[in-house]
Amino acid sequence: MRSSVLILVVLAATVNSAFVYNEALATEEAALSFAAYCPDTAINTWKVGYVTTNYPNIEKPLVFENTVAGTKGYIAYNPTYNAITVVFRGSSNIQNWLDNIQFDKVNYNTACKCQVHSGFLDAFNSIKPQVDSLFTKYRGLYPKAIIHVTGHSLGAAMATLYTTELAIAGYTVQLSTFGLPRVGDTAYYNYFSSFTKATHFRVVHDKDIVPHVPPENFGFNHVDREIWYHKSSYTICQLDEDPNCSDSVLVPSIEDHMSYMGWSSTVDC
Numbered sequence: 001m002r003s004s005v006l007i008l009v010v011l012a013a014t015v016n017s018a019f020v021y022n023e024a025l026a027t028e029e030a031a032l033s034f035a036a037y038c039p040d041t042a043i044n045t046w047k048v049g050y051v052t053t054n055y056p057n058i059e060k061p062l063v064f065e066n067t068v069a070g071t072k073g074y075i076a077y078n079p080t081y082n083a084i085t086v087v088f089r090g091s092s093n094i095q096n097w098l099d100n101i102q103f104d105k106v107n108y109n110t111a112c113k114c115q116v117h118s119g120f121l122d123a124f125n126s127i128k129p130q131v132d133s134l135f136t137k138y139r140g141l142y143p144k145a146i147i148h149v150t151g152h153s154l155g156a157a158m159a160t161l162y163t164t165e166l167a168i169a170g171y172t173v174q175l176s177t178f179g180l181p182r183v184g185d186t187a188y189y190n191y192f193s194s195f196t197k198a199t200h201f202r203v204v205h206d207k208d209i210v211p212h213v214p215p216e217n218f219g220f221n222h223v224d225r226e227i228w229y230h231k232s233s234y235t236i237c238q239l240d241e242d243p244n245c246s247d248s249v250l251v252p253s254i255e256d257h258m259s260y261m262g263w264s265s266t267v268d269c
Contacts, residue, residue: 019225019236021201021227021236023234025081025174025176026176026201026203026227026261027261027262027263028055028078028080029085029087029148029150029176029178030152030176030178030203030260030261030263031050031051031054031055031261031263032051032055032058032076032078032085032087032150033087033088033089033090033150033151033152033155033156033178033260034051034152034260034263034264034265034267035048035051035074035087035267035269036072036073036074036087036088036089036090036151036152036155037089037090037092037265037267038051038267038269039269040063040065042269043061043063043074044061044062044063044074046058046061047269048267048269049267049268049269050263050267050268051263051267051269055080057078057079057080058076058077058078058085059076059077059078059079060076060077060138060141061074061075061076062074062075062076062134064127064130064131064134065127065130066126066127066130068126069122069123069126069127070091070092071088071089071123071124071126071127071158072088072089072127073086073087073088073089073127073131073151073155073158074087075087075131075134075135075138077138077141077142077145078148081146081148082142082144082145082146083145083146083147083148083174084135084138084139084142084145084146084147084148085148085149085150086131086135086147086148086149086150086159086162087149087150087151087155087159088149088150088151088154088155088156088158088159088162089151089152089154089155090151090152090153090154090155090156090179090265091153091154094153094210094254094257094258095254097153097154098209098210098213098254101119101213101214102118102119103117103214103215103218103220104117104118104119105117105118105184105185105219105220106118106121108121108184108188108191109168111168112187112188112191113187114184114185114187114188114190114191115184115185115187115188115219116161116183116184116185116188117157117181117182117183117184117214117220120154120157120158120161120181120183121161123154123157123158124157124158124161124162127158128162128165131162146172146174147166147171147172147173147174148173148174148175148176149162149163149166149173149174149175149176150175150176150177150178151177151178152177152178152179152260152265153178153179153180153181153210153257154181156177156178156179156180156181156202157180157181157183159175159177160175160177160180160183160192160200160223161183163175163198163200164191164192164195164198166198167192167195167197167198168195170197171197172197172198173197173198173199174199174200175198175199175200175201176200176201176203177200177201177202177203178202178203178205178260178261179203179204179205179208179210179211179257179260180202180204180210180211180222180223181210181211181213181214182211182213182214182215182216182220182221182222183220183223184220184221184223185219185220185221186219186221188221188223189221189222189223189224189240192223193223193224200223200224200225201225201226201227202222202223202224202225202226202227203227203229203260203261204226204227204228204229204245204246205229205256205257205259205260206228206229206230206246206249206253206256207246207249207251207252207253207256208246208252208253208256208257209252209253209254209256209257210257211246212246212249212252216241221240221241222240222241223240224240225237226240226242226245226246228242228245228246229261230246
């Protein structure tokens, strides 16, 4: 038993030492995620207030949207990282979303004996055809670019599902999420973790309520790796559901969901 415990400790230390958190990237992609809440014209012309002021070099932003489903995002080229960046918008009314969220799960795909949140999958599928078409177009425009995927709130859940699709297709992807809810069950966590070409950090702002839903006791589990910002610093968490990180919060906050990395979700656009 002791040898097994020692092996687990060594493996955890090895995985943690291999993980590198890029705070500059997180800061930029949090801003890009909040820009997705802006009107279509503002995004397409990259006149998105403080985001444009701080990151003026974003090229060819183009909105994708399903007005019936209320889902939206945009794709763009970020020359700073030579990255095709796909951004998914969160819910336009977080309180209403929290009040109406259900905890139903559905089978994800035939290769994975796992389940994901049915509402998150429906939201993603509502804009998947547009995203796939635009991604193919931008791969043609920037064939040597790397791939970044990001999103806030519900957008973070859709970004996670899209990254899974890209990983299945064999792409190398950097996923950065902010205020990510639990997307699937433990089997989905294992499936997502099996894709070594998909690198992920999920930033949690202090007592943000959204990472606490859907609840663990309904069979949901977070994907790695949590970066928990609290007390003017951050912790690179060791476990998917780390009791020393945001999972320790007893009284979560909606207010903490509305700002990340020094940016506010209320963009001046």
